[in-house]
Amino acid sequence: MSKKYWLLCYLIVLFVFLEQINGQSKASNATQEVSNFDRLRAKISTLPDSVKIQTLLVSLNDAKSQADTLAMADVYCFLSTLNKEKQLSYADSLISLTKGKGFPTYPALGYLVKGNVYFEKGNRKKALDFYLNASNSAKENGNESLYRTLKFNIGLLKNASGEREEAQIIFEEYLTFLKKNPEYSKPLNINKVLFALADSYIHSRELDKAKFYTNEGIIETLKVKDSTTYSYLVVTSGIHQYLSKKYIRAIDSLQKGKDLIKQFDKEETRVATCDYYIARSYNDLGDTETSIKFFKSVDRIFKETENVIPELMDTYNYLIKYSKSKQDAEGQIEYINTLLRLDSIKHADQLYLTKNINEKYDTVELIAEKEKLIDQLQEETFLKRDTILLLIIILAIVLALAIYGFRRSYLNKKRFERLLTAQKNRESAETKPTIITELPKKEELDIPKDVIATVLKKLQNFEQSDKFSKKHYTLNSLAKELQTNSAYLSKIINVYKNVNFANYLNNLRIDYAVAQLTENKSLRSYTIKAIAEEVGFKNAQSFSSAFYKKTGIYPSYFIKKISN
Template sequence: MIKKYTFLGYLLILFVYANQVYGQNEKEDKNQNDLGYTQLKALIANQKTDSLKVKTLQSYLSESKSRADTLGMANAYFFLANLIKEAKLQYADSLIEITKGKKYINYPARGYLLQGNTQYELGKYKEALELYLIASEAAKKNGNELQYRKLRFNIGLLKNTAGDRNEAQIIFLEHLDFLEKNPNLKGPNSYNKTLFALTDSYIYDDKFNLAGDYINKGIQETLRTEDLEVYSHFVVYSGMHQYFSKNYTQAIDSLNKGKELIKKVDDIETRTAICDYYLGRSYRALGSIEISLQYFKNVDHTLKETEDIIPELIDTYDYLIADAKSKKDLEQQIEYINTLLRLDSIRHANQIYLTKNINERYDTAELVAEKEKLIDELQEKTFLKEETIAILILFLITLVILVIYFFYRSHANKRRFLNLLEEQKNKDQGQPEFNTISNTISKKEEIDIPEEVIATVLKKLHGFEESVRFSKKQYTLNSLAKELQTNSAYLSKIINVHKNMNFANYLNNLRVDFAVGELTTDKALRSYTIKAIAEEVGFKNAQSFSSAFHKRTGIYPSYFIKQLNNG
């Protein structure tokens, strides 16, 4: 059963964007603490074109600036960000800058939300998650319960896509309970999509009984509220549920119905390609191979035409390549392999599972070798144009270079990881470290400081390193010098000569070495976010921690943690 990605994946952007996060039009105006937002929304709604809306907003922004009306400026930035996509991050930054620390019920949370949605659309899901968390905290701090819940729901969607289904299910169930206990906030749009999210998570978590319950409930609710769009997707999910439950005839019936319904409400061809994909698999399970191949060819046609890649659909080429191979159709095999390679590269640029590449189904070297063999056989039967041969050779050279590069990088990272573990083992066994007094005192003659002063400062530095106070407190050169009862000039020179680095690198390296030791021995710490680990060992943020860790060890902390957990 192939369930690496979810159907929800291709709907996720729709749901995330619709919320600004979703339900922008579902009673949110009641949460506004200013009339300006409602008036501005109505004002631009009356403009017939986007250009007129932008002009109106820019004029409103200028007037708000002249009045020093921060809330008016924030509202203008918010609407401009949604109209001018290429400047969304710039407007979001401006919005956050002017409202940070204010007690507006919707700001600065909306600014972080805009940034999060932009990062999501760029495929930067980790960054999106961090921004959603910041927005969530801001909404909660400013007392906007509905906005907080919507952001939590978005975080649940990301967790579900990332495979953290249990956590996602808890968030979805909490959100469903919140909507049911607050009927004044329970818009049909948000409620139906929450049911859909739960259905998706359960079906891909093999919880088929629960998935079936929510499919039935979702169908009833979408029919009752005349929500044809989400209803059509529930019908498709009903077919997928039947497929995973091995009820293939019922699956075919529901998938065909869902496909026709989706055509009426959605002109994006990839939606129907999902139906074709599961129809192909259902017919194949029933032994109707030729019929199944026709559906897989429909999927192939859609993917080539749209290049809108749903990772799940890539498996279509497993069946098509196998069929061409059984029929000894060499040209068709090459075409399908080329399409697979091209679409898979697109998937890499757009999907969260960047490591889930073509190696899951084919060893890259074997795939290249098979392709070369097919080309050789085809050349014996027909003459290829010189231009075609040149293109194929260039393609193969590029592919081989990429394979070698990724292999080398993986090997180098692994070697650095093992070296780091060995160094940590030596440290635990009491072997000398780079920063001990015995290894540094030999350089005392290089600076114009009395020997006894150098020895005293180095001894105190050793005590400072052993106490790991650097992980609990932020230090400057002056503050550490004061704590060690010396002056900053002496301390700076001693660290530069005897530690062979400046003060900032010295402090960062102490914290990185401490982090390595803690992560190696403390499994619980590995489950923290990078941001939380950074703060735990003394860094201000995740970026500075990751940068210092990589500079010190040659690998990033996320890779180090992953290797420890896999060991």
């Protein structure tokens, strides 16, 4: 077709494209890409268009002399948007230069430029093909943002081909993505998506949703003075008023939107939509003559542009019916022929779009989703195996700890019982006087027997006293107290008590602690540190260690059990 197809949709696509080339990034390549792009943009931002192109051509020569592929790609990208006459040529250069290089943004943007050019020309078939190429490139190179933008563009084509529900899902997903990613969520970008949703819901007759997105879009466009999208939303509001049977309000909004659109839409594509719904409003108000005037305006625009807007095609039903009422046979034939010609164009384009979107995009997406689900299932299976193994290991550890805890509890209980029995035996033995009449047979010591007997008797008296709990004894201090020498005392304790001096004292103190804790309930309420000092130890740690070494249980456990 020679003219544009839906200039409105093209403007949305073009805007989103310009937004994308502002901010695509990925890993190390992306950092350089953004830097090159920003440098160029700053360089030409304030220049007239003609000077911009000359400046870019100089930058292109510099990039070529340095063999800087990415810098050349950035220049071609700008040139493809500024030089309308050579758009396709620059886009082709961009594609051939970057194809297979793995850049996150290129060559996808080259395909997008070509898609936009053909969209502008009204060739939806080629536009779709290039959008699909761009989508595949963005996906292969991991550019999530650009891929979603291209998916949005394909959503516009779905919307144009009448697949409203699928288009709305794409638009909703894209809006959510933009809101969750502030770096891409520029106000003008959000506005275009809000309009796409409002327009789609209007045509699917979901008036509540259409009203919601229309009102939200109007508020947002006024905030940032986005007059272009604002004018579209005013028209959408007018259509909503018409569908709500508020015809006077509809005419007012549609005329207001039409006046705004005429300021920038030279092709009058959107004007046809305004005139169509103004005509319908007058017709439903009973003003047939005025409605026919606006229907004829729609017919004129269709004939001049050959832009086929499916929703407006019943314009010819009204014109044919009117001609028949006026007995205008020539008029009827003309309108019937125009309807048949435009309908064949609409049918061919819609058939191509529906078939190729389904085959080339939806099927590919479905396969990708299937592969994703398979990978997810395999990962879940792997995770399940790992989880089961981990649970088995945890169960084994818990079981081992339980067995260890049970065994320890059992042993502690037995040791506690033995300790109580030993304590009772000591108490019984202490009630009987002990007289040493004969020394037990031990290894021969080079100490007179009478000295050994005397020292053992004194040790017995020492053990039956509480002195060891009140005073910090050393070998020398105890030998002095027992009126013997330290060498004799050490040997006698080692041979007759079977321990060294330090352990001898500790054992006495532990036996004393057991006896006191058994008899004295108030002592059990003391801290371990206080009990340790009470029985002759310097600190709680040495007391607990000595207690465990002699009894096999800790003092805290003994106190707990004896208290129960």
